[in-house]
Amino acid sequence: MNKRIKVILLAAIASLSVVGCSSSKGNEARVMRVAHNQGEEHPIHLALKEFEKIVEDKTNNEIDIQVYPNELLGGQRESVELTQTGAIDIAVGSISLLESFNKSYSVFNLPYLFNSKEHYHSVMNDKDIMGDIYESTRESGFVGLTWFDAGSRNMYTTDKPVMKPEDLKGKKIRVQQSQTNIRMMELLGGSATPMSFGEVYTALQQKVIDGAENNELALTNNKHGEVAKYYSYNQHGMIPDILIMNAKLLDNLSEEHRNIILDAANEINKFQVDAWEDKVSEAVEQSKKMGVKFYYPDTEPFKEKVLPLHREMTENDKEVKVIYDKIQAKAPTSK
Ligand code: GCU
Secondary structure (H helix, E strand, C coil): CCHHHHHHHHHHHHHHHHHHHCCCCCCCCEEEEEECCCCCCCHHHHHHHHHHHHHHHHCCCCEEEEEECCCCCCCHHHHHHHHHHCCCCEEEEEHHHHCCCCHHHHHHHCCCCCCCHHHHHHHHCCHHHHHHHHHCCHHHCEEEEEEECCCCEEEEECCCCCCCHHHHCCCEEEECCCHHHHHHHHHHCCEEEECCHHHHHHHHHCCCCCEEEECCHHHHCCCHHHCCCEEEEEEEECCCEEEEEEHHHHHHCCHHHHHHHHHHHHHHHHHHHHHHHHHHHHHHHHHHHCCCEEECCCCHHHHHHHCHHHHHHHCCCHHHHHHHHHHHHCCHHHC
8 A cells, every 4th residue: 555545544443433422322332344336225235234233233322333335444455454453343345356365265366266156146145265364364463253245347438349259358447456367367367456435436537448357246346337338258257255354353352242242243234235136227228328238248268268367377376276276166067
């Protein structure tokens, strides 16, 4: 993070903390700040407001949850870094971003890793797989609590639809700040342009980039559909978000409060996942009204280009291979 921005952010967060302590919820309340980069209509925000309600009720307001949407406490990378140090208590991080904090997360960034939504959800709900991965960043200062659905990621562009990998040639496509995503875009033939989510709208508008890749909510909640009118379902990724928490804070809570936090995280996972499909349908309808057109290219040519990445990532890394194999073993066809 740029040093100047970090100083400004830390000063802003410190001043928020004072306000929090003297809140109407009482001087005794332990304020916990939760940061994310989505808008207030997004299912992640709605789920976190639910988290706030559950935790405050169950702790009789001894914990005061404060949710900051819209990158108010910084972009996703900054909020994860601030959660490492404890300047922020809880944050949401895409698995794409988390791979730079522990390599076990990188597997989930492999394109076409899951062969269906059922496969994806069964892995994310499998505590034997996810438990260790959530703990893998403990030494870096944070742990995972639960996951949020982020649907499937597809290409969208400002000038013409992407119907085959060749259409990406010479195009600057925004990807998340992740080595695996950058490599994926290289294999597809596009020019990978990593940047924070909050910068994408302006970059599209100012033609700094020709497109991006994301789920349908980016078109509406983040207004990308105002400038990018061609959305192609090449379905290269299903990359969830993880709710993370500063590890020391979680460990130092009383057992009662820790259990309340962990149970509430499980509850809002169900709430968010249940809300997801409806939100996607709404986003598609709304996008059509904005003039966005949806395309359904053959996914095989895309797969052919990027499947070598599976071997590249797993062949020299036993630990990563173990996770990869566990995920493959859960694919419905291998049963
Ligand atoms: C999705 C995801 C976010 C992520 C964003 C991105 O919206 O839910 O966590 O930051 O994609 O592409 O950066």
